[in-house]
Amino acid sequence: MTMTILRTGPLTVIKDEGRPGHAGQGVAPSGAVDRGAYARANALVGNPRGAAALECTLGGLRVRFDEPATVVLTGTDAVLTVDGTRTAVEEVVSVPAGAEVAVTMPRRGLRSYLAVRGGLAVPPVLGSRSTDRLAGIGPPKPAAGDTLPIGPSPAAPSPASPSLTASSAPSASPAASSAGSPSAEGVDGPADPDAPLEVDLGPRAGWFTAAAIETLLSAEFTVSPSSDSVGLRLDGPVLARARTEELPSEGVVRGSVQVPPDGHPIVFQADHPVTGGYPVIAVLTPAAADRAAQARPGARLRFVVAPE
Incomplete structure (x- = not known):
């Protein structure tokens, strides 16, 4: 299966858990910026830990799959639409082949994570599929028209852990409030958005x-x-x-x-x-x-x- 990028929005990159263990070579771990939201996205679609996903900043992402796919969006209150039909926040969605999947601009939060069952199967660099924007290591930023391979669906996808629940992030100005997600270990209920x-x-x-x-x-x-x-x-x-x-x-x-x-x-x-x-x-x-x-x-x- 493949995913075709129709539009990237302000910034979309590929992220996974990162590449720890290479500091001696001058290479930082990188990985998803919001690790909890990334981990939750993979868990919700039944991927094994570490599968690569798309990290989308301020929405605007549009993609299409050539075969039926199972996807989810986490990290912000951005809405995932399938051929224009809105889905619920963090709803796992079955997408028909050829349907257009889009991410709206979030009202709260900055980075959304679009995970697909099977994960993005781009070639790893130093054991990771993360794009490191500082070091210039990892897969290039996707561009409109790019086709990304999707890995095989897990034989027995496991449901997400109940601990992987959403939480809120630091509050912003009224014109730019923000929301976020917990660490990969999860939290017990929503966090106070104004909490230090x-x-x-x-x-x-x-x-x-x-x-x-x-x-x-x-x-x-x-x-x-x-x-x-x-x-x-x-x-x-x-x-x-x-x-x-x-x-x-x-x-x-x-x-x-x-x-x-x-x-x-x-x-x-x-x-x-x-x-x-x-x-x-x-x-x-x-x-x-x-x-x-x-x-x-x-x-x-x-x-x-x-x-x-």
């Missing part, structure tokens, strides 16, 4: 003043329009450093809150670099990193220390 993002302080919290730590955990920050899958750039109060010497480059992970010399934090997302040369004041929990992945420009973010 949980972080663990460090590893370089000691490089900042006590006032900067207090500001991080009490002030509100706004997502900048210059944000992308590499990192969320935040506008707001400056986080002052207690130490001004150079920090040797060291490894960073998804969710790291790095603070460059201007004092405005950057939250690393899935396509982050392998190393960073500015101190990391805190690191988001995996679930908080998923919620941050759905924050549009203008979204208001707050941080709180994660409970032990």
